[in-house]
Amino acid sequence: MDKNSATHYADIIEATTKLDVHLFDDKAKLFYSKTGLVIPHFQNLPTGHHLLRSLKDYSITNCLHYRTAAQLEYLALRLGTDDSLFGACLVGPFLSQPISSSQIDQILVANQLTISDRHQLTQLYNELPILSKKDITQTSALLTNLFAKPFIPPKLVNTRTSQASMQTPISQRVNPIKQSLIERRYQMEADMMQAVSTGNLAKIDRFMTPLTEIVTSFSTRIPNAPLRSVKNISFVSNTLCRIAARNGGVNPVFIDSISEKFAVLIEKQNTVGALEHLTAAMLLEYTQLVHDTATTNFSPIIKRAIDFIMINLGHPVSLEVVATKLEANPAYLSRRFKQEVGMPMTDYINRQRIEEAKNALLTQPASIIDIALMTGFEDANYFTKVFKRFTGMTPSNFRKSHVAP
Template identity: 35%
Template sequence: MKKGKHEELSKIAQMLNSTTKMDTIVIDPNGNALFQLINHPIPSVLAYPENESMYFNEILSKRPSNYYFHYINTYGLEYMASGIWKGQSFLGSLAVGPFISSISIADRIKDIISKNNLPVAERKHLEQFYQSLPVLGEVEYKHLGELLVNLCGHDYISSQLISSEASVPLLNQDRLKVSIEENKDIIERRYENQNQLMDALARGDKAEVNHLTHTMSGIIEFSNRIPESPIRSSKNMSFVLNTLFRIAAERGGVHPVYLHNISERFAILIERTTNIPDLNKLITLMANEYCDLVNTYATGHYSSIVKKAVDYIKLNLGNNLSLNILAKEIHVNPSYLSRKFKEETGMNISEFINQERVEEAKLYLRRGNISITDIAFLVGYNDLNYFSKVFKKITSVTPSQYADGIGLGGPRP
């Protein structure tokens, strides 16, 4: 590919990446990535094989230049691609994604895990990843395809900017002094409420978190910081809150593995939000989800040794687990670990592992579209009979009865 064309494609890819907030990749005729712009990395378990790039070329090279390709891979990730043409010569493809065309994809995470033999420990990460993806309706992704065709099927035209002169506001020192005095109490109260919110979140006190976020409904309206762009000011404050919530959840004992994914997801959602009321709603959602994370995964109330053991169990639930394996992984004597674990959790390690696995199994059983044998394997049991025995001991019903709704208050309608 000639240098000039390469530079043109680079500019087109940058424009698409900037406006769509989706990953953009330019593929040469041999299926190699000439360059790619990544907004956020796809989890390694979902990384698509290189031959998918060749598949884009194979489909598009056999069609006229006005065709685009809507591709959905085995993980439900969707891409829009168009051929790159110079007259009648096919020069490769340009693809944008991933996105999803149905919000219900988040409900199909368990099916994706089962179908592709993914580790069950990845479920929470995958849920957060899919929830961060843009959702495009049929009209929207068709327009995206048409845009790709028009950008890739013609020569690039350089553009020139015309801008008006920016007006410079006059600084009134007297008014500034009055403004500072007027806002002193408001600012102090805002910071006090912010600290109360962080403390409540670190405790996992969802009722207090909801109360505080409701009373702080104007928390992100700092429009005076960038007068010409209130939405930019509000987004900046939302990014700050995302960081503060992450720190609060970490103080509450949530493992960084879980925090990294949720923090990335909300950073993307904040940037995609286009108005202040929706940002306020997003802040409430963000505070609640961080709070849920504390309630589900926090281990801060345990000693260092037991915390490490619990974190390892939760992150490796689908793998082989035992007292000796845990002791080896966290470098501690098995007898000492067993004693400390029982003292702090009220359960021995085997009981705790079974409790966590049964809770995970319940989620799959409620879905009703994965066999009980597959569910047992997904949550770490190689013996179906043993899984059923453990499940009944903890829930008082068999896995089949629970799947039929008996363990949920009655049979399914």
């Protein structure tokens, strides 16, 4: 096995599996890398030295499947022969099951990260392919069989085939009944997007049943492919909701995370019924996002201030930091923020952090100090003091009060 053959096989694996592929030589130096993912700096690839140490005692027919502390999964294969180590092939990362928001928070705590890193980590997990046990087994078989033999270049032979004439049928007049249904559907769509863009949870709830009917009505759009048809309309709904949320004043950073999550989930569904439920959940989540984070009613400078605070909530944030970022006078920004938001900026920052901490206390087994650090507090005593001011109880008592008897 030489580098040229290994590179050809890596190209085949990447094109066939759509997974990232990396090749290391016997000195642990990376000599091939093809990736479509942007891995956060705190989730770097396993090193070549680590791979070679892990593979040296295994046969070339053994494909290692391992999982990192951040739940990223890889397949690794020894290159060469059982007697001579040429290098290593690394395929991944991928997942074998979806990662929940609760698991992401656990990973943040375990890696001493903050909630400001949550978006980047969530975005990575949303982009990762999810492989079944069968997929992993078949990919392993592809790796071991390809690299066991020298590469043979293919010889392509072109042939000609007759191509049937494709004529576009003449458009037919839409009958009045169908026209009425189409107009009703478009009006309902406009009303739904208006509810999303205003964060109107009460109004959006009334659209759940009609939405299911709309989704189902598209199942015949592609002949003999109802699932593909409904997936297509679900993708369209995701795009419309994304635009509505942006029009509603939500920062693109928050929209992008939800948009990517639903794009992945839509493609994974295998029944029309599941897509109906997912589309309804998507509509509700976008509306909730606008309701919780929109800054439409604020002036441009306060919008920018709130967006900066929310994106950097897990990092040190203060009036001085925000003012410097916005190139604004601190006194003016402080006065304007309190006037528009109804509270001093420090109280707003602490309130948002406490809301994150409350959720973590109820969903994470992490210690109080770990949750304090994750949510941007540098001191556990100060965290407890602020938490008690906003909730009337200490973090420990809050957690205990929500434990089922």
